Amino acid sequence: MKPFEAFVVGVVGTGAMGRGIAQLFAQSGHALRLYDAAPGAAQAACTAVADTLGRQVEKGKLARGAFEATMARMSPVGALGDLAGCDLVIEAIVENLDVKKRLFVELESITGPEALLVTNTSSLSVTAIAAACSNPARVAGYHFFNPVPLMKVVEVIRGARTSAATADALVALTRRTGHAPVVAQDTPGFLINHAGRGYGTEALKLVAEGVADVPTVDRVMREQVVFNGSGFRLGPFELLDLTGLDVSHPVMESIYRQFYEEPRFRPSALAAQRVAGGLLGRKVGEGFYRYENGALVAVPEDEPTAAGAASFARVWVTAGPNQGALRELVVALGSTVDDALRPRADSLVLLAPIGLDATAACTDAGLPAERSVALDTLFPFAAKACRRRVLMATPATDPALAAAARRLFAADGARASLVRDSAGFVAQRVVAMVVAVACEIAQQRIASPADIDLAVRLGLGYPTGPLSMGDTLGAATVASVLEGMYACTGDPRYRPSPWMRRRARLGLSLLHAD
Ligand SMILES: NC(=O)c1ccc[n+]([C@@H]2O[C@H](COP(=O)([O-])OP(=O)(O)OC[C@H]3O[C@@H](n4cnc5c(N)ncnc54)[C@H](O)[C@@H]3O)[C@@H](O)[C@H]2O)c1
Structure with a gap:
């Protein structure tokens, strides 16, 4: 095979994605040939890239010499047959299976037998696109994100008959561009979506x-x-x-x-x-x-008001791993801890469930629901060390008492939200589901755990990868959130993946591959 740096790259379909892909490869030193079925579209794509890069030259972010060299590598062509000498052809045309299949059959007849033929489809099956080709081993998915030069991750999709050599070559070619390649199997939504x-x-x-x-x-x-x-x-x-x-x-x-x-x-x-x-x-x-x-148009947040205030003399904190930290918080916020064995009649009862709703947390422990509120302790909640705390009331909680609790938990300048009863508040549920989906992707061997985390960080901009999120919270804790939601709702959407259950039981990282 030719050395990768000498690869001539063809792009078919020079719309939003095709022109970004062409820019990326031209800037990495490859000769580019651009073809589009719409007359003038390939030339327009070159002009658009010249405009984008020209602005970077004006701002001093790109040397004029580099600009001119990049543009000299980009050639619009008038016929599909002009892609004959390409080593890699990247398809970025309309998202239609029949049209793409026809194009790939045509590309096979035009290009040399070694050329790699790849599709930028986001939702169609790569295996189905390759099915009409006589050599589907050289066909793969090559999924870029918009805008291509800024979204620095590319999914290399292995169709059922894509060869390992094809995937490896795409990984190596991607590395030359400075983008991060991640390899995923051809499954719905691939990896990032x-x-x-x-x-x-x-x-x-x-x-x-x-x-x-x-x-x-x-x-x-x-x-x-x-x-x-x-x-x-x-x-x-x-x-x-x-x-x-x-x-x-x-x-x-x-x-x-x-x-x-x-x-x-x-x-x-x-x-x-x-x-x-x-x-x-x-x-x-x-x-x-x-x-x-x-x-x-920002929606103003309602402030915790004092109107109709019910009050409490003390705060009784439920037993559990965070009892000490919660008692410290109560004192730091200016209230008093009720340290009796059972809550006094004028105390607020503070619960800290993980994956349970407030109703279950208080009734299981035989505590008075009308005086109970729950605080989410899965994320930072200490005094002066968090931006927002989240409280939850049972349907029987005295609303005035819940409002008073909201005021107390905002007393250090943090914001406090009060939500209705939910197994897992808001954040426990959403984060647990993000981790659950990633674990299922790992379980199905769609991608390696490391690639899952890398792809999500770069492609979705999450603060860390979903498997690392699960590790930070603890795999067993995330599994208990999901099991709690499953028990409360009976909805199988919350069943934890075997990947998560096993690693939680064994005390292994969710990034641990086997
Ligand atoms: N836009 C995105 O955010 C995004 C992200 C990832 C992947 N994709 C995928 O990339 C592909 C292109 O998307 P886009 O947003 O650039 O579309 P687009 O509409 O901006 O561009 C498509 C181009 O393909 C040309 N074209 C259509 N049929 C053709 C054919 N048979 N032969 C040659 N040229 C043809 C059109 O004239 C047009 O210029 C689609 O498969 C899409 O699903 C899009």
Whole structure:
């Protein structure tokens, strides 16, 4: 085989993705040939790349010599046959199986027998695209993300008949561009779109269940959850609005159907209804939020008020691993600890369940529900060391007492959210589902644990990889959150993957491969 640096690269389809892919390879020193069925489109793509790179030259971020060398490597061509000498042809045309299949058969007849033929499809089966080819071993998926030069991860997708040599060559070629290759099997959603299902789907489930409203779920996910000192940059609904529900809801439906109605991916009726209503997100000015001149119209958070205040003399803290830290917090926030064996009649009862709802946590322990509230202790909650605390009340909790608890837990300047009863509050549920989906991807051997974490960090921008998230919280803790939700709801979407159960029992990292 030719040395990789000498590979001539062809791009078919020079729209949003094709032109980004062409830019990446041209900047890495490859000769590029660009073809598009629409007359003038390949030339327009070259002009668009020249404009983008020209702006970088003006800003002093790119040397003029490098700009000129890159542009000299990019040649628009007028016919598919002009791709004859290419060593790698990357297809980025319309997302239609029949059209792509026809193109690959044609490419086979044009290119040399060694050429690699790859598709940038995001949702079609690579195996199905390759099925019509006489040599499917040299056909693979090569899934880039938009915008290509900035999204520094590429999925190399192995179809059922893709050879190891083809996948290895794509990995080596990708490394030359500076992007990170991850290898995944040809399965619905591949790796990143599959792994991204937990975050939005569980958030929609929380809102559909009435646990919290949209802005509260977003605030909790942005401000309560912290890994390695940072959190999720966007709440799940902000993200859905940015992507557009007309894009993300069909992806959810497609992955659910392709996995034969796997309950983990069950889409939300709430989302379907909003798509039908045209509430698609930022691009139409209204989605889960409203947008004015492209900017989100912030929804002000209600403040914990003193009106109708019920009060409590002390706070009685439930037994458990965090009892000491919670008692310290109560004192630091200016209240008093009730250290009697059973709560006094005028005490607030503070519960700290992991994966249980407040109702189960108080009734199991025979505690008075009307005086009980629960605090989420899975994420940082110490005085002056967290941005947001999340409280949860039972349906029987005195609302005035819950409001007073909310005031107390905001007394150090942190924000406090009060949500309705839920096995796993808000963040425990969403994070546990993100980890659960990643464990199932690992269990199915779709990708290696290290590639799952790398791909999700780079492709979805999560603060750390989902398997590392699970390790930080403890595999056994995440499994108990899921088991608690399963027990409370009976919904099999919450069953933990065998990958997680076994590693939790054995005390192994979720990144441990076997
Ligand atoms: N846009 C994204 O965010 C994104 C991300 C990852 C993957 N993808 C995938 O990449 C592919 C391209 O997406 P896009 O967003 O760049 O689309 P696009 O509509 O911007 O561009 C597609 C281009 O392909 C050309 N074309 C269509 N049929 C052709 C044919 N038979 N032969 C030659 N040219 C043809 C069109 O003229 C157009 O210029 C799709 O398979 C899509 O699913 C898109």
